[in-house]
Amino acid sequence: MKVAQFSVWMALAASAGAAVHTAKTPVDYVSPNIGGIGQLLTATSPLVQLPHGMVRLAPVTTPEIKDRYLADKIYGFPAGAGTIMVTTGMPSTIPAENASEFDHDFETATPYFYKVELATSGAAAAYTATAEAAIYRFTIPEADQGHIVLMQGEDAFLKTVGTRAVAGGMRIHGSTGPLSEVSSMARQYIYAEFSQPLASVSTWVGGARGTATEVHGSRIGLAARVSGLVEVRIGVSYISEEQAHRNLDRETKGKSFEALKSANRSAWEKALGQVKVDGGTESQKTIFYTALWRSLGRMTNITEDGKYYSGFDHEVHDAEGHDFYNEDGLWDTFRSMHPLQLLLDGHRQEDMVRSYLRMYQQGGWLPSFPSIAGEQAVMIGHHADQLILDTYAKGFRDFDLSLAYEAMKKNATEATMLPWKRGGLTSLDKVYLEKGFFPSLALGEAETVPEVTHEKRQPVSVTLEVAYDDWTVSEVAKALGKSEDAALFARRAHNYVNLFNAETGFMAPKSADGKWVEKFDPKNGGGQGGREYTTEVDSWLYTFSVQHDPEGLIRLMGGRDAFNKRLDQLFVEQYDTSKFHFLGQFPDATGLVGLYAQGNEPSLHIPYMYDFSGQPWKAQKRLRQLMDVWYTDGPLGISGDDDGGELSSWYVLSAMGFYPECPGSPVYEIGSPIFTRSAITLGNGKVFAVVAEGASAQNKYIQSAILNGAPWSKPWFSHADIAQGGTLKLVMGPKPNVNWGSLPADAPPSMTH
Known part of the structure; x- marks a missing residue:
């Protein structure tokens, strides 16, 4: 071929290639297998669902691994709370005997669609989801005899409906606290339709096979012979099997598998497309959009045809025009997941607050870890308070604030503060109410209070987190004009002071008589997880757990210099023995930088405290380090338990360059954006952009800033500054500007300020 002809041919080939090339959209960057290997504890799952969708699908893999x-x-694969599987040959009543080996190289995982080759059987599975239905496609080799196997768990039933449908349901659990005796009242129902008639149907209860068309009991199953390509559509409901059937028809009838898959993709394109980023690497965009996707899974909207089932009174209610949301873990999610979701859709957040208030009316307490079965009674604190105040303070007020205050005050004055416990006051709670701290046992002292669980007292952490809760109650009381209550809870919000030991410079435990616990070790004290004194991490971290009053903490430590010295040391302090022994005691404290633990939520606000202490450039340095080291685009890419999206939401906000250090206070602290431009379309359609001129791996330090066209010297901005859109323009450089944002007048608001 002549050179000229070759050049023309290459040009045409390049042109043709460009014509078929499709630019990536945000959903294309999502890699659901990020975090599939836990750093030490829980791994993530490659869920297929709609944003906040009730149906969440992921392969049910080897339970022991x-x-x-x-x-x-x-x-x-999920069939409501049970499972569905395709096999070749004779199906077994034992799930492990129907299992198939698989290989991630023969797997496609996206937010809206999943498919995999089942190596053992030679079959293939694919699925997508609507809000309340799962849609499966199973392909069975033509030469093989295939079976579909449906299994349900405890107190369950399955029955055939004609020749192409199966209805079923089972009891579900979720409560680990005092509601466990009634959690059995919650049930999940399914209605499954098959694209071909079911032949040779067999059923079983336990291991006993039969041919009954309807079975009841525990560990039940149904198998039917199918062949070739079979599609199974499963409607899910918490109300009834009839409602599961209605949900299935409403969402899937007359729609092809490809159309439903496309609709799911479009929903994620819309949700993820609310945030656009420029600059950064392809890897950083993958991490970013995967984190954003993970931040939009919960809470779950469980409204079905304008009704919902509540595990708090075990009744079906009319939703009255406001969707009901459930499944949350506020010890984690109040910190950044809910604030991120509020930016994207504040009106949805209002419905979430309304949902919590309904739970209060139905169950008697404002929950912190609601599930379908009711309150799970997990962790510490009453952090629905922060969700309520943060939503209200940022201008989203379509809920009954007086009812919210009633619920918050009841929790603050009548509910136990004990970890992993719900119910009325104990003798330990009365010490907090009378003396301003949750009491500890002396070193080696046996527990004397019967209400304390195996999770121990965790008194230092309880005192600090409840003081934060009390601040939120005070702020809501103030908004309602309840001046006496506001003053009372403002005093209680200072209770963190009662546990600061000026001699050691750490938050430390006190016994009920007000004496310091002797021989307290802020690094290694407290036994497993530190739970005799703290929650999952040690006092090196919890000493900084004063999110509502950093300025007060700074003064308590002796001023900015002393505070910064201690904060600097946190990031370099090492273990007294070995990392092996330290993580054996504190397995939640993963993602370590010194004793700072990026893998556990009490750490997440701490780097931003430099914005309060006059050294925001140190926040910029540390935040870049944490994002670069502890978030990657592979199976080890999450630094700890993602807890439904909390660690991911921290990354999303931090990568854009700002973070709510104190949810409830309508401000955001500024960090160091990794993208040259991040634009978030707010729920009202307005766009707020962070432009970071020259941002790169080296250019991590802010040189100057302009907010909405005006020079800006503060390392924070208010929600009001961005509520109608706007631009934060940052000029980035390779060396810190130690003057920018360093004056005391520049510091973010604080209770003491």
């Missing part, structure tokens, strides 16, 4: 990405087999 907790690092889900490393599992050797798939046992099945």
Whole structure:
């Protein structure tokens, strides 16, 4: 070929290639297997669902292998709370015997669609989801005899409906606290339709096979012969099997698998497309959009045809025009997941607050870890308070604030503060109410209070987190004009002072008589997880757990210099023995930089405290380090338990360059954006952009700033500054500007300020 002809041919080929090339959209960057291997504890799952959708699908892998990405087999796929699986040959009543080996190289995982080859059987599975239905496609080799196997768990039923449908349901759990005796009242129902008639149907209860068309009991199953390509559509409901059927028809009838898959993709394109980023690497965009996707899974909207089932009174209610949301973990999610969701859709957040208030009316307490079965009674604190105040303070007020205050005050004055416990006051709570701290046992002293669980007292952490809760109650009281209550809870919000030991410079435990616990070790004290004194991490971290009053903490420590010295040391302090022994005691404290633990939520606000202490450039340095080291685009890419999206939401906000250090206070602290431009379309359609001129791996330090066209010297901005859109323009450089944002007058608001 002549050179000229070759050049023309290459040009045409390049042109043709460009014509078929499709630019990536945000959903294309999502990699659901990020975090599939836990750093030490829980791994993530490659869920297929709609944003906040009730149906969440992921392969059910080998139960004993907790690092889900490393599992050797798939046992099945979700069918409501039970499972569905395709086999070749004779199906077994034992799930492990129907399982199939699989290989991630023959797997496609996206937010809206999943498919995998089942190596053992030679079959293939694919699925997508609507809000309340799962849509499966199973392909069975033509030469093989295939079976579909449906299994349900405890107190369950399955029955055939004609020749192409199966209805079923089972009891579900979720409560680990005092509601466990009634959690059995919650049930999940399914209605499954098949694209071909079911032949040779068999059923079983336990291991006993039969041919009954309807079975009841525990560990029940149904198997039917199918062949070739079979599609199974499963409607899900918490109300009834009839409602599951209605949900299925409403969402899937007359729609093809490809159309439903496309609709799910479009929903994620819309949700993820609210945030556009420029600059950064392809890897950083993958991490970013995967984190954003993970931040939009919960809370779950469980409204079905304008009704919802509540696990708090076990009744079906009319939603009255406001969707009901459930499944949350506020010890984690109040910190950044809910604030991020508020930016994207504040009106949805109002409905979430309304949902919490309904739970209060139905169950008697304002919950912190609601599930379908009711309150799970997990962790510490009453952090629905922060969700309520943060929503109200940022201008989203379509809920009954007086009712919210009633619920908050009841929790603050009548509910136990004990970890992993719900109910009325104990003798330990009365010490807090009378003396301003939650009391500890002396070193080696046996527990004397019967209400204390195996999670121990965690008194230092309880005191600090409840003081923060009390601040939020005070702020809501103030908004309602309840001046006496506001003053009372403002005094209680200072209770963190009662546990600061000026001699050691740490938050430390006190016994009920007000004496310091002797021989307290702020690094290694407290036994497993530190739970005799703290929650999952040690006092080196919890000493900084004063989110509502950093300025007060700074003064308590002796001023900015002393505070910064201690904060600097946190990031370099080492273990007294070995990392092995330290993590054996504190397995939640993953993602370590010194003793700072990016893998556990009490740490997440701490780097931003430099914005309060006059050294925001140190926040910029540390935040870049934390994002670069502890968030990657592979199976080890999450630094700890993501807890439904909390660690991911921290990354999303931090990568854009700002973060709410104190939810409830309508401000955001400024960090160091990794993208040259991040634009978020707010729920009202307005756009707020962070432009970081020259941002790069080296250019991590802010040189100057302009907010909405005016020079800006503060390392923070208010929600009001961005509520109608706007631009924060940052000029970035390779060396810190130690003067920018350093004056005391520049510091963000604080209770003491």
